[in-house]
Amino acid sequence: MKRLLTAVLVGGCWLAAGRAESLVADGATLQKLGDDFAFTEGATADAQGNVFFTDQPNNRIMEWSVAGKLSTFLQPAGRANGMYCDAHGNLIACAEEHNELWSIAPDKTITKLVTDWHGKALHGPNDVWVAPNGAIYFTDPFYGRTWTDTREKFPGEWVFYLSPDHQVMRPVIQDFRKPNGISGSPDGKQLFATDIGGNRTWRYEIQADGSLTNQSLICNQGCDGMTVDERGDFYLAGQGVTIFSPTGEKLEHIEVPEHWSANLCFSGADHQTLFITASKGIYSIRMKVKGGNPGK
Numbered sequence: 001m002k003r004l005l006t007a008v009l010v011g012g013c014w015l016a017a018g019r020a021e022s023l024v025a026d027g028a029t030l031q032k033l034g035d036d037f038a039f040t041e042g043a044t045a046d047a048q049g050n051v052f053f054t055d056q057p058n059n060r061i062m063e064w065s066v067a068g069k070l071s072t073f074l075q076p077a078g079r080a081n082g083m084y085c086d087a088h089g090n091l092i093a094c095a096e097e098h099n100e101l102w103s104i105a106p107d108k109t110i111t112k113l114v115t116d117w118h119g120k121a122l123h124g125p126n127d128v129w130v131a132p133n134g135a136i137y138f139t140d141p142f143y144g145r146t147w148t149d150t151r152e153k154f155p156g157e158w159v160f161y162l163s164p165d166h167q168v169m170r171p172v173i174q175d176f177r178k179p180n181g182i183s184g185s186p187d188g189k190q191l192f193a194t195d196i197g198g199n200r201t202w203r204y205e206i207q208a209d210g211s212l213t214n215q216s217l218i219c220n221q222g223c224d225g226m227t228v229d230e231r232g233d234f235y236l237a238g239q240g241v242t243i244f245s246p247t248g249e250k251l252e253h254i255e256v257p258e259h260w261s262a263n264l265c266f267s268g269a270d271h272q273t274l275f276i277t278a279s280k281g282i283y284s285i286r287m288k289v290k291g292g293n294p295g296k
Contacts, residue, residue, distance in 0.1 A: 013254050023233070023243060023252055025272075028286035030256065034070060037062075040277035042083040043225065043265040044091070044296050051267045051275050052091055053282065054080045061091070061104075064282065066269050074108055082127030082138075082182075082225065082263065085295040092136060094125035101125050101138060101162070113166050121151035127181050127225060127263075130295060132188040134164030135210050137172070139179035139193065159193055161210045172212045173204075181226035181236065181263075186292045192234065196222035201236065201244075219248045225263030225277075228292040237261040241276060256283060266291025 013024050038057035045051050051064040052073060060075035061083070078095030080102070086092055091104040092113070099122040101114035113136070116122065123142035130136050141157045159173035159182065173179065177197025184191045184206070191212060194201040199222040204212035221244075223236035232246040240261055241254040258278035267275040267284070271291045276283040 013252055015252050023229070023288055024254070025286040025288050030254065030283055030285045033064065033068075033282045033284055035281040037280050037282070039262070039279060040282055041081050041225075041262045042093070043263045043267075043275050043277045044083045044085045045265050045267045045271065045275070045291075045294075046085045046089055047294055049268045049271055049273075051265065052083060052085065053263070053275075053277050054083065054093075056081055056096075059097070061093070064267075064275070066267075074104065077104075078102055078110075081125070084128045084130050086130045086134070087132070087294070092128050092130055094128055094138060096124045096126075099124050101128070101136070114160075114162065114169060116151070117154060117160070117169065120154045123153055123157055126179075129182045129184045129191070129293075131184055131206070132186075135188075136162040136166075137182055137184070137191055137193075138162070139182050141178045141180055141196075157197075163210060168210075172210070181223045183226050183228055183234075183293065183296060185228070185232070186230075192218065192226065192228070194223045194226060194236070196224065198222065201226070201234065217248070219244045219250070224261070227264055227266065227296050229266070229287070229289040230292050231289055232292065233289070235264055235274070237264050237276065237278075241274070254285065265296045266293075 037055045042054040049066045061073045061077045063073040079097035080093040082094045084092045089106045093102045095102045103111040126139045128138040158171040161172045162169045176195035180196040181194040191204045201218040203216045205214040223238050225237040227235045234244045236242045240256040243252040256278045261278040264276045
């Protein structure tokens with residue numbers, strides 16, 4: 001018996017069976033922008049479309065400008081991992097060196113937003129999303145690090161909420177095996193979070209007090225970083241980039257020639273170029289759609 005095809009290769013991207021059109025711009029292919037890194041993470045873009053990302057083992061934050069120029073933005077950088085550029089141009093960074101959450105201003109002034117929770121150390125803030133009202137959601141999984149914090153930690157690997165005034169912090173998801181990628185809807189009404197340990201990605205409704213209700217499954221796939229486009233499609237990084245529709249239909253897969261794709265964001269002056277951090281390299285590919293979030 002012949003095996004039924006479930007995908008078709010078009011322009012270097014795998015489309016789900018029955019889909020005639022790719023989200024990748026006509027004629028566009030994946031471009032390698034650089035590979036002189038130890039491990040890239042934390043891709044986020046500012047309002048102008050400049051990209052900031054981390055070279056985490058080398059403890060530095062890099063900038064890829066809209067003009068295509070690469071520079072070091074900050075080093076040392078708290079071993080920053082996931083990041084998000086807020087409405088004021090600050091980089092909200094998961095500073096894993098001491099398990100903290102930082103705000104890094106454009107002039108590189110550092111403000112520590114979170115250093116512990118009720119006197120106990122965080123496991124290791126990993127990825128972060130900032131809602132339009134300034135509220136912050138971040139994941140806190142445990143991964144073994146050579147710089148492991150020896151302070152007492154609380155049980156569980158959770159997703160946390162930090163209020164817009166940075167005065168209230170509480171866990172809002174406590175039933176994941178290992179939370180990782182996180183994002184949200186442009187209107188701030190929904191949160192999207194992945195349980196990479198449970199290989200699931202979920203949707204929540206955000207309430208006025210920042211709490212979450214109405215959990216629903218997006219897809220049976222976990223991820224590292226994630227982002228959304230203007231149509232509400234989900235882009236999950238891991239083994240390359242897999243794109244799902246708002247209803248959870250697998251639309252497309254972008255192959256990336258690296259061991260692991262850790263994070264991604266929409267970039268460029270028109271926010272229509274997908275920027276991907278992948279192991280020792282950084283890549284981009286032109287899309288037909290724009291990003292749904294200003295920062296990621």
